[in-house]
Amino acid sequence: MVAFLNDPFTWTGSLLRSWLEGLGLAPDLVTFLLQVVGAFVLGTTLLMLTFILIWAERKIVARIQDRLGPNRVGPYGVFQTVADLLKLVTKELITPTGADVIPYNLAPLLAVMAVVGVWAVIPLAPTLIGASINVGVLYIVAVGAIGTLGIMVAGMSSNNKYALLGAFRTVAMMVSYAVPMMIALLIPVLLSGSMDMETIVEAQSPIAFIILAPFAALIFFVSSLAEVGRAPFDLLEAESEIVAGFHIEYSGLKFGMFFVGEFLHAFTISALTATLFLGGWQGPWAELYPLLGLFYFIIKTSIVYFVVIWIRGSFPRIRIDHINNLNWKLITPLALASLIVAAIAEKVATEFGINRLGIHVGANAFLFMITLAAIRLNARGARSRVKANSVNKSVAASSGSSPGS
Amino acid sequence: MLEPWIFIALLLGAGMLLPGVTIVANWLLAPKKPNPIKQSIYECGIETVGETYIQLKGGYYIYALIFVVFDIEAVFMFPWAVAFDKLQLYMVMEGVIFILILAAGLAYAWRKGVLEWV
Numbered sequence: 219m220v221a222f223l224n225d226p227f228t229w230t231g232s233l234l235r236s237w238l239e240g241l242g243l244a245p246d247l248v249t250f251l252l253q254v255v256g257a258f259v260l261g262t263t264l265l266m267l268t269f270i271l272i273w274a275e276r277k278i279v280a281r282i283q284d285r286l287g288p289n290r291v292g293p294y295g296v297f298q299t300v301a302d303l304l305k306l307v308t309k310e311l312i313t314p315t316g317a318d319v320i321p322y323n324l325a326p327l328l329a330v331m332a333v334v335g336v337w338a339v340i341p342l343a344p345t346l347i348g349a350s351i352n353v354g355v356l357y358i359v360a361v362g363a364i365g366t367l368g369i370m371v372a373g374m375s376s377n378n379k380y381a382l383l384g385a386f387r388t389v390a391m392m393v394s395y396a397v398p399m400m401i402a403l404l405i406p407v408l409l410s411g412s413m414d415m416e417t418i419v420e421a422q423s424p425i426a427f428i429i430l431a432p433f434a435a436l437i438f439f440v441s442s443l444a445e446v447g448r449a450p451f452d453l454l455e456a457e458s459e460i461v462a463g464f465h466i467e468y469s470g471l472k473f474g475m476f477f478v479g480e481f482l483h484a485f486t487i488s489a490l491t492a493t494l495f496l497g498g499w500q501g502p503w504a505e506l507y508p509l510l511g512l513f514y515f516i517i518k519t520s521i522v523y524f525v526v527i528w529i530r531g532s533f534p535r536i537r538i539d540h541i542n543n544l545n546w547k548l549i550t551p552l553a554l555a556s557l558i559v560a561a562i563a564e565k566v567a568t569e570f571g572i573n574r575l576g577i578h579v580g581a582n583a584f585l586f587m588i589t590l591a592a593i594r595l596n597a598r599g600a601r602s603r604v605k606a607n608s609v610n611k612s613v614a615a616s617s618g619s620s621p622g623s
Numbered sequence: 624m625l626e627p628w629i630f631i632a633l634l635l636g637a638g639m640l641l642p643g644v645t646i647v648a649n650w651l652l653a654p655k656k657p658n659p660i661k662q663s664i665y666e667c668g669i670e671t672v673g674e675t676y677i678q679l680k681g682g683y684y685i686y687a688l689i690f691v692v693f694d695i696e697a698v699f700m701f702p703w704a705v706a707f708d709k710l711q712l713y714m715v716m717e718g719v720i721f722i723l724i725l726a727a728g729l730a731y732a733w734r735k736g737v738l739e740w741v
Contacts, residue, residue, distance in 0.1 A: 253630045261637035307645075310653045315662050316675070326646070327639050334638030338631045348634060349627030356701060357631075377675050378664050389683045397693040404697070408704040466665055471649040475642045539740035542686070546729070546738045550693075554726050557700075558719050564707070565715045 225508045227346040260348060261334050264482060269299040271481045275527050282531035309470040316377035317467065325375065326468065326475035328368030333482045335361040339415050340489055343499050343511040347416060354415035355403050358490065359396070362445065365483060366392045369447070369454065372476070373464035384463030387454040388447075390538065394545045395444035395451075398437050401553035405434035405560045406494045419498035426497040430578040433556040433585060435495040437549055439522075442487040444541070446480065448526060450533035451541060488522035489515075496522070552589060559585050685737055689729075696725055 231252065238248045273288065273296055280287025288295030313319065338348035339357055351357060366388060373385025407413050409430060410421035428435040444451040455463035465476045492498060496518045499511030536544070563581040567574040664671045703710075703718050710718075732738060 249626065250629070253626070253633055257630060257633035257637045258641075261634060261641050265641055307649050307652050308654075309649070310655065311646075311650055312657070312661060314664050315659070316664070327642055330642045331635055331638035334641075335631065335635045338627075338634045349630040351627045351631070359697075379666065379671065379675055379677070382675060382677070386679055386683055390686050393690050394686055397690060400693070400697045401700075404700055404704045407701065408707045411705060411708040413701065413705055461665070461667065470653060471642075471646050475646065478642070542738070542740050546689075547733065550729065551726065554722055554729075558722055561707070561715055561719060565710070565712055568708075569712055 225345055227343060227508060256348065260337060264334055264337060265330075265478065267485065268478045268481050269303075270296075271485055271523075272299045272302075272477075274523075275481065275530075278524065278527045279531045282528070303474065306471050306474045311470045311472060312467075314377055314467045318375040318377075321371045321375035322467075323472070325368050325372035326472045326479070328371065329365055329479035330475050330482070332361055332363075332365035332368060333479050333486055335364070336486050336490070340493055341416050341419050341498055342515055343508040344505055345508045346512065350414065350416055352412070352414045355407055355413040355418075359400055359403065363396065365479065366396075366445070368479070369464050372468070373454075376464075376467040378467050380460040380462070381464050381466050383460045384454045384466075387460075387538065388464070391451065391454065391541055391545075392445055392447060394542065395441040395549075398545065398549045398553040399441040399445060401550070401557055402434045402438035402441065403494070404557055405431045408557075408560060409564060415493060415498075419493060419500060422497040422500055425575055426495065426500070428495040430575070431495075431556065431560055432582055433552065434560065435491065437553050437556070438494065439487075439491050441545075441549060442490065443526065443529070444545070446483045446487055448480075448484050449530040450536050453535055453538055453541065456535060484526050485519070485523055488526060489519045491522045492518035548593075552585075555585060555588075556582070682740060689732060689737070692728065693725070 234252060234255070235248055238251060239245065243251070276298070277287045277294070288298035291297040291301045313322065336358055339351060339354040341347040341350075369392070370385045370388050373381045373383075373388065376382075406418050406427050409427060410418045412418060412421075447454050453459070455465065460466075465473055468476065492515065498518070499508075499515045501510065501514035504511035504514055559581045560578070563577045564574070566572060567577045664675070699721070700718070707715075
């Protein structure tokens with residue numbers, strides 16, 4: 219019982235293994251069977267988690283907008299999502315005329331698969347990780363891109379102009395925001411000297427990377443929000459402009475799967491931010507009691523997810539040219555600058571034996587000041603241009619309207 | 624060595640299979656009464672005019688092109704970041720110069736007005 223409480227994950231695994239080997243199965247086959255069980259448990263848990271995520275999001279957004287939110291089905295409306303699912307299951311699956319049937323049906327599966335796949339490399343607790351691979355960060359980038367691909371496939375195979383516009387916007391926005399996201403991902407890799415997610419978490423033992431590289435954390439968070447297509451970057455499904463964007467022609471659970479993918483993806487980026495920058499399962503006594511590590515991980519992820527919902531409830535949707543300007547003219551140069559700053563600060567700290575925390579914080583504070591000055595200069599220029607324009611206009615209007623001229 | 628990759632393959636398989644099963648369940652439970660009006664393309668009640676696959680704007684293409692440059696950059700930068708502990712100061716400076724060349728490319732595209740959305 220004590221062994222179970224100390225480390226339930228290893229304990230359960232070895233119990234299952236000894237039971238299966240007791241049945242006379244080969245050790246290789248037992249390993250494979252355990253992996254099958256693990257994969258399906260993880261996949262099912264994630265898909266079930268969506269019920270809670272959707273309910274939590276609706277409740278919190280309702281609070282922000284001074285409404286009650288779902289409150290009829292079950293206590294506090296927790297079973298509202300289940301009721302929605304039951305409704306969606308009985309809806310007719312309509313395939314529009316002229317759609318490419320194979321990609322059209324594959325797209326919702328791709329959208330969910332990409333999100334579930336990312337969880338293979340996230341360390342949930344000190345002894346609990348799906349697959350401990352040494353290219354974890356690169357794997358996240360690669361699998362995350364499949365989700366974008368799913369949305370593009372959905373938009374292009376539906377034979378609908380609104381859906382096609384949604385797919386175009388995917389190219390302009392999601393693909394562009396992958397650039398600062400990758401540059402921001404380089405910084406934890408650089409600081410820990412490894413692409414293995416477990417090593418990255420262990421490297422954050424005294425100080426989490428959000429303190430050493432606050433800019434990287436912020437850039438990663440914002441650009442992965444755009445990658446997911448969450449508000450305020452949700453213009454690829456903007457209701458007021460292109461009806462529902464890429465998933466307009468989907469009905470029933472095929473539409474539901476896009477919904478599941480989107481909500482789960484938002485939770486996944488919260489988990490990634492928590493793992494890469496907030497220290498993942500790190501916390502007091504987490505190494506001794508892995509269950510406590512899982513608890514810390516869930517707490518940190520939930521806090522980041524709450525911020526995601528908060529942002530959704532607070533900001534209006536951004537126009538497409540503003541989104542592209544924000545990416546290419548602010549976030550990408552800032553990401554490059556913060557990569558240079560992190561590299562030089564880290565090397566100088568190890569070469570000359572200066573305090574690591576001090577030099578990183580100082581360098582980032584310096585970068586913050588420069589960024590603020592650049593933004594202020596840019597805003598001042600824009601303001602003076604607007605003022606000059608309005609002066610010209612008012613001069614033209616007064617000269618045009620006066621009867622004497 | 625191969626073990627984690629088998630798990631990843633299994634998890635991706637599960638990620639395909641579980642939604643697939645629910646969609647099949649939906650297909651079994653749902654009514655199937657197709658008719659031409661229901662299956663027509665949804666454009667808020669108006670009948671669709673002309674080809675769906677219109678020519679796309681050049682701006683999208685240019686953004687994708689800049690993305691490819693930076694994507695290839697990531698391939699070079701990740702090994703540099705992984706080997707960071709073993710690098711000398713001058714090697715780090717070479718990496719910084721590489722980033723600055725990239726930044727110069729971005730500045731060139733900016734100056735040329737490629738980044739303006741028109």
